[in-house]
Amino acid sequence: MHIYEIATAFFSFVVGSIPFGYFVAKSKGIDIRQYGSGNIGATNVYRTVGKKDGIATLFLDLLKGVLPVAVASIFFQNNPEYKYIAAVFVVLGHDFSLFLKFKGGKGVATTYGATLGISLYSALIGMAIWIAILIKTKYSSLAALLSFGISTIASFSVFSNGQREYLFLGLWLLMIVKHRENIKRIFKKEEKSIEL
Numbered sequence: 236m237h238i239y240e241i242a243t244a245f246f247s248f249v250v251g252s253i254p255f256g257y258f259v260a261k262s263k264g265i266d267i268r269q270y271g272s273g274n275i276g277a278t279n280v281y282r283t284v285g286k287k288d289g290i291a292t293l294f295l296d297l298l299k300g301v302l303p304v305a306v307a308s309i310f311f312q313n314n315p316e317y318k319y320i321a322a323v324f325v326v327l328g329h330d331f332s333l334f335l336k337f338k339g340g341k342g343v344a345t346t347y348g349a350t351l352g353i354s355l356y357s358a359l360i361g362m363a364i365w366i367a368i369l370i371k372t373k374y375s376s377l378a379a380l381l382s383f384g385i386s387t388i389a390s391f392s393v394f395s396n397g398q399r400e401y402l403f404l405g406l407w408l409l410m411i412v413k414h415r416e417n418i419k420r421i422f423k424k425e426e427k428s429i430e431l
Contacts, residue, residue: 239311240320247303247321251328251345254335255295256280259288268335275332276340278375278429293344300325300348308352319402322349326406330413341413343379346406347386354390354399361386373428376417383407 256275260267263284267275270283277296281289303321311317326346332339347365350358365382369375383406390403411418420426 240317243303243307243311243317243320244324246306247324248328249333250299250303251325252331252333252335252339253299253328254332254339255299256292256340257335259292259295260284263288274340275335277344282427282429296329296340296344297348299329300345301351302348304349304352316398318352319398322353322402323405325349326409330409341376341379342406342410343383346383346410350386350390350403350406353402357386357389357403360389369429370431373431374421374426375429376414376426377421380411380414380418383410 254275256277256279257267260270260275260280260283265284267273267280267283271279273279277289277293280292300322303325304318307317307321308315326342326349328339329345330339330342331337343365347358347362350361361382364385365378368378368381372378383403387400387403387407391400417426
């Protein structure tokens with residue numbers, strides 16, 4: 236692995252590791268890991284701390300996904316593989332945070348942020364569907380999994396060399412793994428809805 240690839244991966248992982256949900260909740264005197272689902276993501280912050288804090292966490296996690304991919308795109312304009320490395324490692328950083336003993340969130344907002352810089356069209360389609368499904372069903376996990384699955388399908392193109400599709404598919408599979416308990420609860424009809 237080239238030194239610049241290692242640096243890109245490390246930078247992206249550190250940025251992804253910033254646990255914004257934890258910090259937002261902590262600013263209100265709450266250790267979000269001890270409440271609700273124990274997750275540091277926007278949904279648990281929304282339910283536990285409040286709507287504004289949940290929305291703030293959502294946007295912060297989205298932006299941290301955007302940042303490393305944007306930096307890689309600027310510094311390595313002639314080497315598109317760097318932005319793919321950045322996308323993978325910023326999501327891994329969120330899911331396995333360096334600052335929380337390698338525990339983290341489920342990566343939905345950060346994944347969408349990262350993929351905005353890879354395939355804007357596919358990511359925006361997914362985000363729009365994410366919001367629509369969430370409003371309709373009130374199930375955050377279901378909205379995330381279905382919408383990014385559609386984003387993954389939308390990423391396929393005859394004009395691509397395959398890297399983009401493999402990236403989306405890999406991130407979707409990681410998202411599914413991180414939501415495995417939610418999936419079990421959905422099938423058992425025990426998943427908690429979210430009040431919008």
